[in-house]
Amino acid sequence: MVTATQTPRQDGTVGTGATMFDANRLLFLRIALIAIGLTFIFGIYAGSIVWPSGWAWGHGHSHYLMMIIGVYATLGVFLIIASKDPYAHKSLIWFTVWSSVVHGAIMGVQGVTDPAERGHLVGDVPALILVAIVLAVLMPRTARASA
Numbered sequence: 001m002v003t004a005t006q007t008p009r010q011d012g013t014v015g016t017g018a019t020m021f022d023a024n025r026l027l028f029l030r031i032a033l034i035a036i037g038l039t040f041i042f043g044i045y046a047g048s049i050v051w052p053s054g055w056a057w058g059h060g061h062s063h064y065l066m067m068i069i070g071v072y073a074t075l076g077v078f079l080i081i082a083s084k085d086p087y088a089h090k091s092l093i094w095f096t097v098w099s100s101v102v103h104g105a106i107m108g109v110q111g112v113t114d115p116a117e118r119g120h121l122v123g124d125v126p127a128l129i130l131v132a133i134v135l136a137v138l139m140p141r142t143a144r145a146s147a
Contacts, residue, residue, distance in 0.1 A: 022140065026086065029138035033083035033093070036131055040076030045069050047124070054123020057107075059116070086140065093139060097132045104128035 047055035049064060056065055079096065082089030104125050111120040 020056075025138055026140060027142070029086050029093075029131040029135070032134050032138055033079045033086065036096075036135070037076040037079035037083070040079065044072050050108075051119075051123060055117030055120075055121070057117065089113045090139070093135055097135045097139075100132040104132065121144040 078092055081093050086093060107120055108125045110133045111125055
């Protein structure tokens with residue numbers, strides 16, 4: 001049983017300093033990192049094929065699209081790696097949070113100001129903001145327990 005003085009450890013066990021909520025938060029963070037990682041690896045390309053007006057910027061062939069898919073697929077691989085030990089990868093996770101906020105905000109402004117890109121306001125813009133919110137909410141608020 002987990003008490004209020006126990007902290008989740010990397011191996012999934014619990015030590016001193018945290019609550020059951022913290023242990024669940026760590027589990028949900030790991031699940032979210034895997035889901036977001038897989039979405040970054042496979043979902044951005046799939047979204048640009050299935051729903052180009054919500055996921056692919058510009059019109060016709062774009063070198064930008066392949067570049068952004070490459071960057072996000074790489075980030076996705078590292079988010080999956082981070083899921084094994086989120087405490088050891090806090091800076092990567094916070095980078096994902098803040099870069100998603102900034103990228104989503106810039107795309108949001110572009111979607112509002114360019115009528116041809118309005119579909120993104122219900123596509124990749126809210127998706128990135130959702131990624132940022134989920135990861136920020138699930139990030140541990142306690143220091144890592146010494147094993």
